[in-house]
Amino acid sequence: MTDYPRWQKSNLEQALTSRRAVVLTGPRQCGKTTLARKLVSGRNAYRTLDDLAVRQAAENDPHLFVEFAPAGATLIIDEVQKVPDLLPAIKKVVDQDNRPGQFLITGSANILNLPTVQESLAGRLGKIRLRPLSQGEIAGSNPLFLEQAFEQKFRRPTIKSNRNDLVEAIFQGGFPEALRMGGKVRRNWHIDYVDALIEHDLNDIANIRHTEVMKDLVRVLAAWSSKFMDISSIGSGLSADRRTLASYISALQAFYIVEAVPAWRKTDYDRLGKQSKLFMADTGMMTALLGWRPSDFIDDADKAGKAFETFVFCQLASEIDAAAESYYLYQYRDHDKREIDFLVERDDRNLLAIEVKSGITVKKTDFKHIVWFRENLVKKSTVTGIILYAGEEILPFGENLWAVPIDCMWAN
Template sequence: MDNYRARVVDLLLADKLEAKGAVVIEGPKWCGKTTTATQVAKSILRMDEPNKRNTNIQMADIEPSQLLGGDTPRLIDEWQIAPKLWDAVRYEVDIRGEEGQFILTGSAVPVESEEIKHSGTGRFTWLTMRPMSLYESGESTGTVSLEKLFDSPNHIEGINKLDLEKLAFCICRGGWPAAIRMKEKAALSQAFDYYDAVVKSDINRADGVSKNSERVKRLMRSFARNQGAQLAYTTIKNDIIANDTETVNEYTVASYIDALKKIFVVEDMPAWNPNLRSKAAIRTSDTRYYTDPSIAVAALGIGPKDLLNDLNTMGLLFETMCVRDLRVYAESLGGSVYHYRDKTGLECDAVIHLRNGSYGLVEIKLGGDKLIEEGAKNLKKLADKIDTTKMKSASFLAIVVGLGDYAYRRKDGIYIVPIGCLKN
C-alpha cells in the first residue's frame, strides 16, 4: 500500500518467516495485523469475507488443504473462525519442509480450541502486534534509541516536540492506524467505536458466553481508573456491585477479564524478580494495563480537555501509553517489560529485560522537577538493592517523561528521555 506506515514489527516478521514454516500474528482488532502481513504476503485468504465466509468454514472442515494453495507466504486472515485450519497448516508445513509458508492473523484466541490437536511446536512462531507507538505514528522524533541505551552512552540528545495538549490528544486518540490519518474529531471517535464493539459483541465472541453489557462497561471503567495498579478482582467486584442489582462474584470478574485478555484488550504486566542483597519480599501480582490508553479514555467517557483539567488521571494514562510504546520497542530487541514492587513500597514502573540478561530500570513521569527527582531516587534505591554478584548491574537507569524540551544524561548517569524522542 502506498500509504503504509512502517511498523517496528516489520523486521521481526521478516526474521520469523525465515525461521519457521508459519507465523501467527496476534493482537487487538484494528492494530494493523492484516495490513502489515499484506505487505509481504504473496497470496491472501480472508476467512471472514462476507460472501465467502460460510463456504470457507465448510471447506476448512471438509478439505482444508484446498484453502492453503497459493503463492507463499500465504496470508490466512481471521483463521480462528475455523480452528481446524491450525492442524492443516501444521501438516502442510511438515509436507513442504520449507520456511515462510504461511502467515496467520486473528484478533482472538479460538473458542473451539479442542479442535486443535497439535501445539504446532517447531512449525509455528508467534508475533504480537500492538497499536502504534508514537515513533510509528510520527509523533516521536526517534532521536533516542532504546537499544542504544543498553550500551550506556555518555551522552544522548534529542528535542521533544510534544507539549501537554498534544500528549493529551495522543493519549485519547491512541495508536489505531486508521486514526492516525484522520482529522481530530474523527480520530478521537475511533477508540469509542472500538470500545462499543468490545462491549456489545467482541467480549462475547472471546469465549462464546453472553455477558451483561452494562456490567462489562462498569468493569472496564474500574479497570480504567486503576491503570498501573496491582488490582485485585475483589476491588473490581466492589466497583461493579456498587451500581449492580445482581450479585457479582470474583469468578465472574475473572471470567470477564480473561475474555478481555483473549481479544487483546488488556495486557497485564508481570512482576520482575531480581536477586536482592536484602530479604525484602517482592510482590508478584501482575500490574493491570489496557493495550492502549485510548481504551481507558473511552471506558471513562472523557477526552483531551478532561485530561488537561485532571493531570492526575492524565499521568496514569500517560503511563499506559508509555508502557505500550516500551513493549513495542522492547519486543523488537527480543526483550520484555516487567514491573517491580516490594513489601517496603519501593517500585519501578518498567523493567526492560533482554534475553541476554541485560536490563534497564525505567520510571515514568508526566513531568515536573519534583516528580523527576522522586523517580531518580527510586531508581537509585532499587539499583543499590540488586545483588550484582548474582546478576548483572542495570545497563541504564532512565526516566521517561511527557514534558521537557530535551533528552539528556544527568550528572548522576540517569537518562531523561521524553517519550516524544524515543524509538526502539
C-alpha cells in the same frame, strides 16, 4: 490513509523464510491485514474469514480449504480465530511438508490460548505480535530507544514534543483509522470499537453471557490501567462473581484489550510484591472509555499519571516486540511501598529502571527507589535509572541516572 512503516515487517518476512507457518496476531484494526497484504504477490493467495462465503467454505472442509492454494505459494488466512478447525488442518499440511513460508495466518485474538483451540502447532509456528502504531512508527523512526538507553546515549527527535503534544498523542492512541480523527468523532470511534468487539468477536469466541457486565468491566479496567491487579477490588461494583470476572479479564487479554506486566522477582528479598500490573493496550481507547478530556490533565495529577504511564508502556512494549536484541519487561513493588514503574532486562541481565512523570520537572528524590533497588538487590548488574518526563532537557542526575524527555523514545 497514511501508509505507516511497521517495525514488525522485517521480523515477519524473516519468520516466513524459516518457519512453516507464521501467525500475525494483534487487536482488530491495528494494521495486520494491511501488513499481510503487502506480502501478497502473484504467487501468493489471500483469503479473509470476514468474508461469509470464504468462512463457510473453511467451515465446510478445513482440510480442502488449506490444501487448495497455488504450489509453492504462501496462503494468507485473515482472522483465523473465526474457524479454529483450520489449525489442525494446517498442522497436517506442515507435518507432511517442512517447506518454510507455507502459511501466514492472522488473528485478532491470541488464538493459541483460546479454549476453542485444541491444536498447539508447537515447533511449527512462528508468532509475531502487532500492536497499534507506536509513536516511533508514526514518526517514521526506528526502534532504537532501548539500545540507546543501555548505552546512555539519548537523543531528542528533530521535531520535539512539549507536554501538550504528548497529551494529544495520548488521546490519539495508535489505531491507524483513529489517527485521522479528532475530538468527539475519535472518542466515539474507540467506544464503538469496544462495543462491537464485545457484542461480536468476544461473544463468538469466549462465550460472554453478560455483555453489559463486560462493557462495565472494560471501563473499570481502563480506570485501573497502571495499577496492580486485584480482581476483588476491580469487581467490587460489578454484578458478577470472581470466577466470571477472572474469565472475562482473560478474554480481554486474549483479544489484546488489556495486558499484564509481571513483577520482577529475581531475588530472595522476602518483602517483594508479586502482583502483575494491569495496562490498557491503547491510550486513545483508555481515555475514550473514561470520557476524559485533555483539560483534565491540568489539575488532576492522578489521571495524568495513569495516562502517561500507560502511554510509555505502549511505546516500550512495541519496541521490545520489534527490537533486534531480546528484552524483557517487568515492574517492581515491595511491601515497603517502593515502586519502579518499569524494569527492562537485557540478556546480559543489565537493567533499565524507568519511572514515568507527567510533569515538566524532575527532582533528585524522584530517583530514590531506583537508587535503593540497585544498591540493595542487583549489585552484580548495571542498573541505569531513567525518569521519563514531559520536559525538554536530557539531564544527568548522578552516575547512571538520567532525566529524559519522553519524546526521546522515538528519536533516531
